[in-house]
Amino acid sequence: MKKEIQSALTLIENANKIALLSHDRPDGDAIGSVVGLGLMLETIGKEVVILNNDGVPATLAFLPCSDKVQVAAPGTVYEVDLIMALDSAGKDRISDTVWNCLPADKPVVNVDHHASNSGFGDINIVNINAPATGEIIFEIAVQAGWPMTREVGENLYAAISTDTGSFRYPNTTANTYRAAAGMIDAGVDVGKINQQLYESFPLRRVECIRDLLQQMKISFGGKCASVRLPLEVKKRLQLGPGDTEGVVDIIRAIDTVIVAVFFEELEGGKIRVSSRSKDLSANVGEICATFGGGGHNLAAGTRMKGPIEEAEARFLEAVGKVL
């Protein structure tokens, strides 16, 4: 990866204006990575435009300088010299609305950690062993010699913490902790940021969890737990993007459960599926791939045709085959 990083650093050096993109429905890793990288690029004198399709979820708005993230406005053209797409397994994880705002003839650097990454960049910095894109951004910063500040550290710490389930998932390595230590050295207040990340949810999120648990389904002798979130409930509770982030981990935490699945009905009838596994023998990345989705072996997602009950039945049938 050192070579790819060096090639990307050369492109960065020669660029004046750089666009940083995150995937649609951005999570903590997506936002923390683009904002953290954006701040470092600014300190080395680059003009940066941070774009995505959905803005910043309210739950992550506390991150310093996250207001630099702009929602791509159709018809706007950003004349940049370089495009960097972060935490996105494929070009299609970023809406055309975003790509259409950018020149088609500029190099694209793809920085990601998804095993399903399609290698869509001109330069691909893809490390499937990194638990978060934020950790790769930290490595780039170290190799480039960019200074770590508290603001950068808080963004990258949030990126890594959210993608590792607070440093709990098995992909968390000594490198992950070393990166986090570098951020704490730069001034990140661990107690404060954890409270902001995990103990500052709006009441409607907990009301949503109450609703989900009421109709939780346990199948395959307790090895699978699943919940459904119909559009009607989302509307009633006025849920916003980000409100259900991590909800699947609550049912994943049941002792007998190996696979946990969250089904969410989207506007227009599609069903978003978010799945987690505790055991590589039940590879949810492979299951999601059979439905046209992707992700990691132990955390993956896809979109399916509705209605929600049918999507659930079809997905659980596939889960049952590996349990």
Ligand SMILES: [Mn+2]
């Ligand atoms: Mn990620």
